[in-house]
Amino acid sequence: MAIDIQIGDKQTSDIHTNEPLLNLANVEYRVGDKALVRPLSCEVLAGQVSVLLGPNGAGKTTLLKLASGELTPTAGRVHFQGRQLAEHSLSERAQSLAVLPQSSPLNFPFLSEEVVLLGRTPHSTGARMDADIVNQALLLADAEHLRSQAYTQLSGGEQQRVQLARIFAQVWQMQPGKANLLILDEPTSALDFAHQRLILQALRDKADQGCGVLLALHDLNLAAAFADQVLLMDKGVLRAYGSVAEVLQPPLLSEVFGLEFYRMDHPGTGKPLLVY
Amino acid sequence: MRRLAPKTLFILLGGLLPLSLLCGLILGPQIILPFELLTSGDGSVVSDRLIIEQIRLPRTLMAGLIGAALAVAGVMMQGLFRNPLADPSLIGVSSGASAGASFVIVLGAGWLGSHDLLGVSAVALGAFAGAALATYTVYRLAAHGSGTSVATMLLAGIAISALAGALNSFFSFIADNHMLRQISLWQMGSLSGVTWSRLWFAVMVFGCVLSFFPRFSGALNALLLGESEARHLGVNVHRLKIQVIALVALTVGTAVALTGTIAFVGLVTPHIIRLLIGPNHRALIPASMLGGAILLMLADALSRYILAPAELPIGVVTALLGAPFFLSLLNQQRKMQGGV
Numbered sequence: 001m002a003i004d005i006q007i008g009d010k011q012t013s014d015i016h017t018n019e020p021l022l023n024l025a026n027v028e029y030r031v032g033d034k035a036l037v038r039p040l041s042c043e044v045l046a047g048q049v050s051v052l053l054g055p056n057g058a059g060k061t062t063l064l065k066l067a068s069g070e071l072t073p074t075a076g077r078v079h080f081q082g083r084q085l086a087e088h089s090l091s092e093r094a095q096s097l098a099v100l101p102q103s104s105p106l107n108f109p110f111l112s113e114e115v116v117l118l119g120r121t122p123h124s125t126g127a128r129m130d131a132d133i134v135n136q137a138l139l140l141a142d143a144e145h146l147r148s149q150a151y152t153q154l155s156g157g158e159q160q161r162v163q164l165a166r167i168f169a170q171v172w173q174m175q176p177g178k179a180n181l182l183i184l185d186e187p188t189s190a191l192d193f194a195h196q197r198l199i200l201q202a203l204r205d206k207a208d209q210g211c212g213v214l215l216a217l218h219d220l221n222l223a224a225a226f227a228d229q230v231l232l233m234d235k236g237v238l239r240a241y242g243s244v245a246e247v248l249q250p251p252l253l254s255e256v257f258g259l260e261f262y263r264m265d266h267p268g269t270g271k272p273l274l275v276y
Numbered sequence: 277m278r279r280l281a282p283k284t285l286f287i288l289l290g291g292l293l294p295l296s297l298l299c300g301l302i303l304g305p306q307i308i309l310p311f312e313l314l315t316s317g318d319g320s321v322v323s324d325r326l327i328i329e330q331i332r333l334p335r336t337l338m339a340g341l342i343g344a345a346l347a348v349a350g351v352m353m354q355g356l357f358r359n360p361l362a363d364p365s366l367i368g369v370s371s372g373a374s375a376g377a378s379f380v381i382v383l384g385a386g387w388l389g390s391h392d393l394l395g396v397s398a399v400a401l402g403a404f405a406g407a408a409l410a411t412y413t414v415y416r417l418a419a420h421g422s423g424t425s426v427a428t429m430l431l432a433g434i435a436i437s438a439l440a441g442a443l444n445s446f447f448s449f450i451a452d453n454h455m456l457r458q459i460s461l462w463q464m465g466s467l468s469g470v471t472w473s474r475l476w477f478a479v480m481v482f483g484c485v486l487s488f489f490p491r492f493s494g495a496l497n498a499l500l501l502g503e504s505e506a507r508h509l510g511v512n513v514h515r516l517k518i519q520v521i522a523l524v525a526l527t528v529g530t531a532v533a534l535t536g537t538i539a540f541v542g543l544v545t546p547h548i549i550r551l552l553i554g555p556n557h558r559a560l561i562p563a564s565m566l567g568g569a570i571l572l573m574l575a576d577a578l579s580r581y582i583l584a585p586a587e588l589p590i591g592v593v594t595a596l597l598g599a600p601f602f603l604s605l606l607n608q609q610r611k612m613q614g615g616v
Contacts, residue, residue, distance in 0.1 A: 068508065070504050070507065070508075090507065090510045090511070090512055091510035092510075093510070094508060094509050094510030095510070097508070098508065099504075099505075099508040101502070101504060101505065104501055104502050104505060105358070105502050106500060106501050106502065107358070107359075107360075108358075108360070108500045108550075108555040109550075109554060109555060110500070110554065110555055110556070111554065114554070114556060115501070118497055118498055118501060118509065119509070121494060121497070121498050121509040121510060121511070122509055122510040170509070
């Protein structure tokens with residue numbers, strides 16, 4: 001398997017309108033008197049990869065659930081494609097917003113290709129086109145060879161790639177005039193190095209084609225290599241929000257993660273490289 | 277294990293269905309070969325013709341309908357709870373239906389009459405209410421923010437079953453002889469009382485209800501991925517649950533009212549079909565209907581044949597076949613993932 005190491009430079013996409021694809025305004029989420037996400041505002045633009053970083057329990061998953069509409073904020077508003085998220089019907093939203101949760105509890109022996117085909121549930125594009133999209137999505141997530149194996153028999157990393165292919169299949173095409181959004185919660189947690197790169201590159205390519213991508217990661221260097229903007233959370237607070245160069249500052253990271261960080265240039269790509 | 281193409285299975289089941297119907301007509305205390313009826317016309321044939329027309333045919337057709345209904349109810353529950361061990365009887369639906377039906381018989385039989393169509397539909401209504409109440413209670417207890425907890429569901433099912441069982445005993449205790457006979461008749465699960473009028477009632481109810489189930493297949497497939505995943509695929513999970521639970525309660529309630537509690541068809545049939553063609557509901561739902569029909573028609577024929585001229589209650593036959601299968605299934609699952 002050839003891995004494309006080339007790192008996608010930020011390209012300004014034509015789809016880029018002034019309006020953000022996803023807009024969170026003063027969003028807050030509390031359970032009882034505990035605030036899991038303190039009031040914060042941020043935007044995800046079409047054509048960009050936005051990476052959410054932070055230690056365990058920082059509120060990353062909660063923020064992603066607020067962004068995908070799975071949780072309703074206790075205060076503030078979430079707008080998607082210019083309309084409030086709650087105003088989209090479920091099926092309408094599913095046509096342009098795909099979500100990969102941290103873990104998926106599928107314990108029925110679907111074949112991998114059947115799992116990916118489930119991604120086409122919101123669409124009615126016909127069996128032939130769906131089969132075609134499933135093929136390409138499987139290739140994109142390097143899961144083509146797993147297609148006729150039972151999902152329940154795959155390893156954790158293989159299952160994650162099949163689920164990724166499902167997400168890709170769900171938003172394979174663009175609705176006219178509407179950009180797609182991918183929200184992924186630690187999509188690389190079970191993947192080896194080569195596949196981490198492969199998936200991030202695939203997401204980078206999706207963004208370059210006009211999608212918005214919002215994902216939570218733990219690997220600062222993957223974020224540095226592929227992100228357009230970085231959101232850094234700690235204890236429910238959005239500590240920093242901006243470009244890679246702005247956010248990935250050793251003093252700030254040391255404070256948030258409680259570790260000494262050093263920053264240097266990657267000898268191959270010239271991108272920032274963080275070590276601790 | 278290699279899978280069968282759904283088309284192959286449908287051809288197979290389509291061939292088995294008329295065969296098991298034929299079995300149901302031939303087997304019994306007395307073996308009657310239907311083609312003898314066509315060739316000769318003497319006296320003994322007339323009574324044979326009556327047995328076939330008035331007893332075995334409606335009864336076998338009813339067995340097919342009930343089998344299809346119970347099997348598809350099992351498929352729906354397993355899909356809804358995302359667990360292959362869910363079954364209407366395991367989570368208290370059947371016992372809830374029993375208690376509801378007993379209640380109606382004891383309190384209502386006095387002024388409703390007994391065996392006519394009206395009586396059947398009133399008992400069915402009671403069984404439906406009992407089934408719905410039991411399902412709803414179990415579901416509410418097991419449901420929490422992120423989905424339904426299977427352990428809680430099974431425990432709640434046990435508790436509800438026990439409660440319904442106690443109510444059942446209580447109703448049997450206060451019932452008079454006629455009611456008691458009626459209660460115990462369908463509690464054992466019996467197809468012996470089937471008449472053409474009951475059959476038409478069943479055809480009407482199940483004809484309506486069963487035609488609804490296939491339209492849920494896409495949504496149930498998505499639901500197997502997880503509740504939030506299904507929502508992100510555009511499925512209205514809350515509405516789906518309410519609809520499926522109501523339809524399953526109606527199906528199981530009617531089946532219990534007509535023929536009593538018949539165990540394990542709803543659990544075993546979907547399993548066998550799933551082993552053969554995989555979990556895709558588009559094929560699983562219709563194939564389980566066919567499979568359940570075949571299974572119960574054969575079980576009914578066996579129940580009449582094994583101890584002839586006596587007749588085993590069909591619930592005994594299905595439990596004798598189903599329980600070992602269920603145990604081996606548990607064992608398999610334990611080996612595969614070290615516990616449910």
